[in-house]
Amino acid sequence: MTATVPDAPRDPQSRLPGGRGIGAGRGGGGPMQIDPADRAQLDIAPVPLRRVTALFRGFGRQIGVVTAIIAATSVISMAQPFLVREVVDVAIPQQDVRLLLLAGGAMVAVAAATQVLGVIQTWMSTGVGQRVMHRLRTDLFTHLQRQSLGFFTRTRAGEVQSRLTNDINAMQGVVTTTATSIASNLTTAVATAVAMVALSWRLSLLSLLVIPPAVWLTRRVALIRREVTARQQSRRADLNVQIEEGLSVSGVRLSKTLGAGRRHAERFAATSSDLVDLELRSQLAGRWRMATMQVVFAAIPALIYLIAGLPATSGGMTIGTLIAFTGLQASIFRPLMGLLNVGAQWVSSMALFSRVFEYLDLIPDVAAPAAPVALDPARVRGEVRFEDVTFAYAGESAPAVAAVSAVVPAGGSLALVGHTGSGKSTLASLVARLHDPTSGRVLIDGVDVRDLDPEALAQVVGVVSQETYLVHASIRENLLLAAPDAAEVDLWRALAAAQVADLVASLPDGLDTVVGARGHRFSGGEQQRLAIARTILRDPRVLVLDEATSALDNDTERAVQHALDELVKGRTTITIAHRLSTVRDADEIAVLDHGRIVERGTHDELVGLGGTYAALAGAGPAREPEGERGSHGPRGPAYDAVA
Template identity: 65%
Template sequence: MDRPRGKKPSEAEKKQAREVSLRRIGSLFTAHRWSLAIVVLIIVVSSVLAMASPFLLRAVIDDALPHADVRLLVWLVLGMVAVAAVTSALGVVQTWISTGVGQKVMHRLRVDVFTHLQRQSIGFFTRTRTGEVQSRITNDIGGMEAVVTSTATSIAANLTTAVATMVAMAALSWQLSLVSLVVLPPAIFLSRRVARMRREITAQRQRELADLNVTIEEGLSISGVQLAKTMGTAPALISRFTASSNRLIDLELRSELAGRWRMAAMSIVFAGIPAVIYLAAGLPFTRGTMSIGTLVAFTALQTGLFRPLMGLLNVGVQLTSSLALFARIFEYLDLTVEVDEPAEPVRLADPRGDLRFEDVTFAYPGSESAAVAGVTLEVPAGTSLALVGETGSGKSTIASLIARLYDPTAGRITIDGVDLRDLALGDLASIVGVVSQETYLLHTTVLENLRYARPDATDEQIVAAAKAAQIHDKIAGLPDGYDTMVGSRGHRFSGGEKQRIAIARTLLRDPRILVLDEATSALDTETERAVQRAFDELAKGRTTVTIAHRLSTVRDADQIVVVDHGRVLESGTHDTLVGSGGRYAALAG
């Protein structure tokens, strides 16, 4: 998924880009087939109408002008103007419909990718750079816009125009038509070679854009800027960004110039054909076989044929090079959902909050050892469980499993006897509330941050939750109160204040099970006691799982479990465990 900076694309990446199915790309337009059919019909009508102009021109030169027939000349000129007006109007309608279809396809791709990524487990986001994900949604889908919005109509328009033009040319002179079309085989061959070149360059360019996005994400976020300033690494970041941007310049130039001299040669050949036609018309064996009007009309058609033929070839080049973009988007759409919705979810009408671990084992992807190994726990509804242990012992992993951020490798976790994997994710989120040690606040107001957890919450409910989390007085004392902007990642507030806002946000959901993963780690002793008293009050009738390094915050828990290397070493109440003289007693001492 992620690729070290500067590394060339692997064979697997190249193979994936080659195997993008044109049928799959075409399926994106299936829902809009009737709109596209109307566009094609408009294109056919426009192309057929446009073919009348050369014949009107021939009549002007051969009939109206030599015979000074003003009446005929007026009608022919009016006909030429009418053809131009009608085809222009049809072109506007065609552009409106086709652009609308293209934008809807782009919208669907963006939403599908975003939705599918929302369904991915936390493991995916720990393996993938944030800038890489953003680049797929913005740069890659944005890069496909020209192809998606205009390819189908360009093919239809250019193909129809080319066919109609060739038919008209053959009607005027089939001999000269053969001379005009002799250039097609080398043009097709060259355009195919150019397409392959651009496709490879496009893939490299998008990977470089992703690297650039990562540099921006790492270097210009609040945390990134603070790190750079305190570590003195700003010059290195600037150099890295500059090098990446320079590589993009080279790739953009290569993309634009790929095969350009070949296509320029073809343009010269196409432009030289009218001269060859004039020469052929003046040779002894062809002299007198056609009128001046026919010759002028034919060269006008031949010149008009150049545009759709080159358009078709360019569309082919553009489509082939864009396959690299489709490959990157389809790669994300094809990601396996590790933590998915159940096919037939079980509904808990009135959850009690009875939590059980039944011989649960879990290993992170790529890890040789289990983070949680054979854990069996029972937390009756309304009771409290405290998980203690050294850093890295597996406590936070157990908390993540309760919220189903991951699924167990073996065993199962149940709420009221129902496996978590059988509950709808939305239902589980309403039952289990998590406050972690890493607080994330949105860049909006305090009120909107709280309402994010429960959009229909009243102001009174929000204030009540804030009071319970011991943060209301602080918010109310701000100049803008609950309308205060928290800043990027909540940097307007201290660590303790951010955690109390996060606690209030979770409490607003009124979950039956509370998971507090170092939830008070950033609080000072006095504030921690106040929040702990609030938790004690709110925990009544609620199942609570608390993870803490400070044993003073968990000594009153109904059940304390000591975890080490993912295994349960001992469990019991505070007094029982201290009396047994085991690991807990050593930690407490």
């Protein structure tokens, strides 16, 4: 089975907040109905049973022991009513203290044995479930790491996170609760029915008439509550979304800049008010049916007492038998209700497996080579060659890069310039293999980057982009992502080269300062310099600088540019910059337009041509219109380098 990701994937969180486990949103332990979304999921990506059972390969002994414990628990617990009958009919009337002590001790022993067996069963089943989920969770995370950048741009982050956390967590309930509850309910129902027949076959026949309508009424009450609960969860999901949107760093910034705080508060209050109304309806839903059900439950033992009291139907029934049978009659409802949920539980469980397997079966757009070419990063010269490279994004009719050929000699530099959407960043991303060319090749030292191990390629090619990303950890941990074995002196050297060492040294916690969510504790320029330091620490032979200084002020930009000028010496560099002054000294400048190279040469050569580059530089017959300069505005001759 090969699963594909739809353009607008479903988000399980949009239906149920906090993940959807087995029975979630179905009336708080009441009867379940098959969720249409679960059925649709299985229609899209059916799950062979053998694939689910394969997850438990190697745990056969533990599963067998758990099954035996469940059966033993059900059988042992059935001794209780017979002990009660013996106490009531024999021990108490005859004042048989010895029998009373033995029966009472046996009752305690039965209860203790079933509880001990229950603890052992929980320990074993949870252990198996946790190990299976650990393997599945890590396999899914590792597999998603292999997906291309395109997968994450067309898939909502919430969808990926929900499948990795919510669905996996819900599957924990499947493997440790659902399967064992089905086995427990089945054995308990059978054992209880056998015990009832053994106590009184006449009263058991009566139960066949009474139990079905009682079960039906119980389901009706629970289904009414389920409908209201589903609406509650939908509104809670809305509430969670509003909290996330309104109280995240980005959300608060947007709210304050747009003056939308009061509107957000009013919307939140309206949703919260709806929840108050729904909670009242939930508590009152089916209340009269519940009252009726309680009357039926009270009538059942009354009927049993009536049948037992009539000479024609009692059959010489003893008081002890009557008490024991009444207890069994009441206890058989729970396993029966559990068994009635098996169909819905099965579909819901398989839907969870389907959602996870759907991602596990994704074929990466940028797959690691089966037999990677051996390449020692320390011996790489750094020549980069584009051979007739074309790349088109999925669903786009026109290619972002079309038939581009270029060579950047080892230690040389290539600058890419052009208007927004001309393909500059896309072309540069092919070097780091964030995408694979639709046709053509990108080579480093004559080796196709598709034939290199991804980790080896990451050691060879360093990227500093205009969009920095710092993890929510300390500065030290962020830097060590690039070089886990780096010494502290190396960290400070990289920070100094990026013109940010003084700032870090001035912080109370120094390198151990936590950068905050996405680095928001620091300014944009500070974040950029920390990202540059991280790349410097990696010491790659090939550098891709995509708007590396875009977030810096003039003075800081000059300082960092000086550090970059020192860094690029002896390295192959591909640069995209928002100011032409930063690329004028490149060995070659390529001007892109609609994915094609329309001009190439040095700065002086291109200015002399009087064409597109000259217009961008403000030296030609026509300047770029102000409205097309992107987000950098009128800061000198500029263009937006976002491809």
